[in-house]
Amino acid sequence: MTKEYKTITEISGPLVFVEKTEPVGYGELVEIRTASGEVKRGQVLDTSDEIVVVQVFEGTGGLSKDSSVRFTGDVIKMPLSPSIIGRVLSGSGRPRDGGPPIVPEVEREIIGAAINPASREKPRAFIQTGISTIDGTNTLVRGQKLPIFSGAGLPHNDVALQIARQAKVLGEAEQFAVVFCAMGITNEEAQHFMADFERTGALERAVIFLNLADDPAVERLLTPKLGLTTAEYLAFDLDMHVLVIYTDMTNYCESLRQMGAAREEVPGRRGYPGYMYTDLATNYERAGIIKGKKGSITQFPILTMPGDDITHPIPDLSGYITEGQLIVSRELHRKGIYPPIDIRPSLSRLMNSGIGAGHTREDHRAVSDQLYAYYAEGCDLRGLAAIVGKEALSERDKLILEFADQFERRFVNQGRDEDRSIIETLTIGWELLSMLPETMLTRIDDKYIKKYHPKYAGTAKKE
Amino acid sequence: MEVGRVKRVAGPVVQAVGLKASMYDLVLVGEEGLMSEVIGISGDKHIIQVYEDTSGIKPGEPVKETGGPLVAQLGPGILTQIYDGVQRPLPLLAERSGDFISRGLFVDGVDHKKKWEFQPLVKKGDTVKPGQPIGVVQEQLLIKHKIMVPPKHKGGVVKEIYSGNFTVEETVCVLEDGSQLTMLQKWPVRQARPVVRKLPPTIPLRTGQRVIDGFFPLAKGGTAAIPGGFGTGKTVMQQTLSKWSDVDIVIYVGCGERGNEMADLLHEFPELVDPRTNRPLLERSIVYANTSNMPVAAREASIYTGMTTAEYYRDMGYDVLMTADSTSRWAEAMRELASRLEEMPGEEGYPAYLAARLADFYERAGRAEILAGGEGSVAVVGAVSPPGGDFTEPVTQNTLRIVKVFWALDSRLTQRRHFPSINWLDSYSLYEKDLESWYAENVAPDWNQLKRRAMAILQENAELEEIVMLVGSDALPEDQQLTLEVARMIINFWLAQSAFHPVDTFCPYKKQYDLLKAILTYRDYAFEALHRGVAVDQIKSVPSKDALAKLKMVEDYEPELKKVMDQMKAEFEALK
Numbered sequence A: 001m002t003k004e005y006k007t008i009t010e011i012s013g014p015l016v017f018v019e020k021t022e023p024v025g026y027g028e029l030v031e032i033r034t035a036s037g038e039v040k041r042g043q044v045l046d047t048s049d050e051i052v053v054v055q056v057f058e059g060t061g062g063l064s065k066d067s068s069v070r071f072t073g074d075v076i077k078m079p080l081s082p083s084i085i086g087r088v089l090s091g092s093g094r095p096r097d098g099g100p101p102i103v104p105e106v107e108r109e110i111i112g113a114a115i116n117p118a119s120r121e122k123p124r125a126f127i128q129t130g131i132s133t134i135d136g137t138n139t140l141v142r143g144q145k146l147p148i149f150s151g152a153g154l155p156h157n158d159v160a161l162q163i164a165r166q167a168k169v170l171g172e173a174e175q176f177a178v179v180f181c182a183m184g185i186t187n188e189e190a191q192h193f194m195a196d197f198e199r200t201g202a203l204e205r206a207v208i209f210l211n212l213a214d215d216p217a218v219e220r221l222l223t224p225k226l227g228l229t230t231a232e233y234l235a236f237d238l239d240m241h242v243l244v245i246y247t248d249m250t251n252y253c254e255s256l257r258q259m260g261a262a263r264e265e266v267p268g269r270r271g272y273p274g275y276m277y278t279d280l281a282t283n284y285e286r287a288g289i290i291k292g293k294k295g296s297i298t299q300f301p302i303l304t305m306p307g308d309d310i311t312h313p314i315p316d317l318s319g320y321i322t323e324g325q326l327i328v329s330r331e332l333h334r335k336g337i338y339p340p341i342d343i344r345p346s347l348s349r350l351m352n353s354g355i356g357a358g359h360t361r362e363d364h365r366a367v368s369d370q371l372y373a374y375y376a377e378g379c380d381l382r383g384l385a386a387i388v389g390k391e392a393l394s395e396r397d398k399l400i401l402e403f404a405d406q407f408e409r410r411f412v413n414q415g416r417d418e419d420r421s422i423i424e425t426l427t428i429g430w431e432l433l434s435m436l437p438e439t440m441l442t443r444i445d446d447k448y449i450k451k452y453h454p455k456y457a458g459t460a461k462k463e
Numbered sequence B: 001m002e003v004g005r006v007k008r009v010a011g012p013v014v015q016a017v018g019l020k021a022s023m024y025d026l027v028l029v030g031e032e033g034l035m036s037e038v039i040g041i042s043g044d045k046h047i048i049q050v051y052e053d054t055s056g057i058k059p060g061e062p063v064k065e066t067g068g069p070l071v072a073q074l075g076p077g078i079l080t081q082i083y084d085g086v087q088r089p090l091p092l093l094a095e096r097s098g099d100f101i102s103r104g105l106f107v108d109g110v111d112h113k114k115k116w117e118f119q120p121l122v123k124k125g126d127t128v129k130p131g132q133p134i135g136v137v138q139e140q141l142l143i144k145h146k147i148m149v150p151p152k153h154k155g156g157v158v159k160e161i162y163s164g165n166f167t168v169e170e171t172v173c174v175l176e177d178g179s180q181l182t183m184l185q186k187w188p189v190r191q192a193r194p195v196v197r198k199l200p201p202t203i204p205l206r207t208g209q210r211v212i213d214g215f216f217p218l219a220k221g222g223t224a225a226i227p228g229g230f231g232t233g234k235t236v237m238q239q240t241l242s243k244w245s246d247v248d249i250v251i252y253v254g255c256g257e258r259g260n261e262m263a264d265l266l267h268e269f270p271e272l273v274d275p276r277t278n279r280p281l282l283e284r285s286i287v288y289a290n291t292s293n294m295p296v297a298a299r300e301a302s303i304y305t306g307m308t309t310a311e312y313y314r315d316m317g318y319d320v321l322m323t324a325d326s327t328s329r330w331a332e333a334m335r336e337l338a339s340r341l342e343e344m345p346g347e348e349g350y351p352a353y354l355a356a357r358l359a360d361f362y363e364r365a366g367r368a369e370i371l372a373g374g375e376g377s378v379a380v381v382g383a384v385s386p387p388g389g390d391f392t393e394p395v396t397q398n399t400l401r402i403v404k405v406f407w408a409l410d411s412r413l414t415q416r417r418h419f420p421s422i423n424w425l426d427s428y429s430l431y432e433k434d435l436e437s438w439y440a441e442n443v444a445p446d447w448n449q450l451k452r453r454a455m456a457i458l459q460e461n462a463e464l465e466e467i468v469m470l471v472g473s474d475a476l477p478e479d480q481q482l483t484l485e486v487a488r489m490i491i492n493f494w495l496a497q498s499a500f501h502p503v504d505t506f507c508p509y510k511k512q513y514d515l516l517k518a519i520l521t522y523r524d525y526a527f528e529a530l531h532r533g534v535a536v537d538q539i540k541s542v543p544s545k546d547a548l549a550k551l552k553m554v555e556d557y558e559p560e561l562k563k564v565m566d567q568m569k570a571e572f573e574a575l576k
Ligand SMILES: Nc1ncnc2c1ncn2[C@@H]1O[C@H](COP(=O)(O)OP(=O)(O)OP(=O)(O)O)[C@@H](O)[C@H]1O
Pocket: A319, A320, A321, A347, A348, A349, A350, B228, B229, B230, B231, B232, B233, B234, B235, B236, B237, B257, B385, B419, B420, B421, B497, B498, B499, B500
């Protein structure tokens, strides 16, 4: 039996210091009972002969030096069984939907061991999201982690929801299961997600973890770990394809910073802990596919860039770990374009393995590259046109400027419920490219021009 | 050997008492005996970094000494392997513990059971010295693994030498003094393996990448850094270099980066074929994969483990390329561990010894006269991941003080999908001069001049672009408009090179030369026509010009090129 201690010497922010204990293991789960009988959970951060430091997830409010501390001798685990599907849980994994506790079939450590790189399968199944700026120019594949970098007040949640609704792998009937983790978002935002999940029936194949803005901040450090442990169970035990959406990673990182400050650590860049890269990686890297297993984990973390600054440590370190990023642009949003995804700084690093003959279409890479090149050039020319006036531009430049405008209006812009097939997306791409003389299509092989350029439509033999 | 006890555990760092171990000695922590290394000694306390997750370790658990530092095992069978940062073969870990890496597993870096055919190179009575090959094993179809007298062994007269099939632990040679030599060496990873002397880098390391070979070349045994913000192309470039460089052995160290990237590499290397040998790339490669979510202490060690294997093949007389992706994650691992030691931090929280560690690492590269006689080389390409893409940060700055080649990745080029996004004005190679005579002899006598002309055009282009931003291009004099056009051709037709295009991913020297020469020939025709009074717009719209754009994508480009150039000549002659 594990002993209970009443030897708390100090409580400081989220940390509790306990002395005169038997040896306690690093990372152990701790239960602290308040005078009123409430039990709060925590984890050992530092253990030595003299003192044990515990980080309390559910807030230290109500704790006093008389509270009794029990070290469980075990690390934190998530109870799992198929009946978890459809449940709404708190940010620390307790039922939040009035339902019974999860009766576990298995319990898994929430600090997941790393997937052996040699056991990973290369992700390459094209996911059609129905959104042209993703499918056409920043293609997503199953097993990828692709965050949305956004800003306060932008429609990133709508984009995430549209992806969750429309995502499918062509030729497969199975729908994605969704694990949704909210960290510090407002009740209203959470309702927006829940309503959409209910409307589309997604809730029946979802597991929801909610830590809202008024829930304890330290609990947020637990939420993605619980969600990802659940996702691994669904994917690798129950053979499901799982989409994990978590929002907002910025709140998670703020909690990390608070913890660092409470522990009086030497801060890294802009006050965030030096180990934030590693910590984020232990979440983001829990995406992928394992050889010989049927399921997969695809991640969509959402984060709001403080001050719209992409060099801020939160988006910066995220971008260094994830396999690309989708940038939601305030400028496009102001122009009334939805989804306001700016393709220029956006990127999908796994695009190449998911496109081309056998996946989407043979001309996909070339079309995408050519669209990028002229859209980027067009955006640069806008700056010039603003200075010297449109008239001073050469004919070529005027054409590219017009191309960029049309690109935003026809390719980027689409309805919130518009689900474009990849062929529709590529067709719009070709229509836009046909605004330019054929000799300007320098990035496209002639054989594709002959086959797909609208000018030759009907003349090429169909395969 | 002493057994101490754990006193304190905080993350990957453990304090222990009751040990006599020296700095960098390997110790085994806890009941499970987790692989660890002493990284500090203060008073009666040993400070230890643990290569595995420390969850559950309690004060009071044992800490066992092993009596020596972390070593790499060196012998036949390390090629084609995929290791973690402390040289444990990942496929074997998967066999033992499944798809997720569990703790406390010991696996030898070299298979101790497999038999290899040892062919002696010396005979009874011969005197052998340190580093000298005593025999050879055909490790891969095209790679002979030389079995050498270990560098720290004093050598001696051969008393017995065997031939036949042996495991790496069995004796293959006995010396007069009774010492027995096997095919297995163990070398402390943090120590450079000795050479006779370093040699100047005068031979280019051909990469098949036009912007590199043409403008900012690397030499055999050279050092290069490739800094850039996220998504600017560091990993793609390192993988491309690993694929196409004309070296014998490639060591790819994935240090704190992505699991899916490693999966991609492990998927491609067995399938892709080395253009020089027609054998799968994997046969000449060793991969270290210590991804960002694997333990930081093993990440810190991975760079040294990788370097030790690189030096080992150099000692056999091979040209080796080691790529490290990313050295910033390595530096961060140092920072993370140092902060747990409560050391006084230097700049941006990095330990004060950051610069020294970087210098020591790159210093292990080089072309050298090896102990066995003859030459070998280790070239190093280190990716750097500066926070916010800002090159003024300590890891980039300290690296640039040491390396000789700087490939500056530019996110503005990335946004335009110009790849490789190497900025042609900021980058440099200090080997360029040393390699010129080789190029003149082996590529073309006028190759160096052509490159200089192209670079001058790009520089002029940068100045003109500033003016264009103010007044628009039509306001420029006609000759300057032409210069802009030629620069655009150099940038788009020649510098831009897709790593994913089946043909263009690798461009031989001859093709690099021919394509650039064609562009500059257009320039000469164009200026000549301009002086004749032909209008700029007409010059810019000769059809053969755009035909040049696609030649890089053609494998057998020469007949096509000839056609295009003949056409160009005719088109210009027809211009009035
Ligand atoms: N030479 C190239 N040819 C074609 N595409 C490229 C090339 N280099 C980079 N890219 C594109 O850029 C993307 C990002 O490149 P890469 O993964 O190498 O970036 P990185 O600098 O390693 O980023 P990080 O620091 O986040 O790891 C690739 O997925 C690819 O789409």
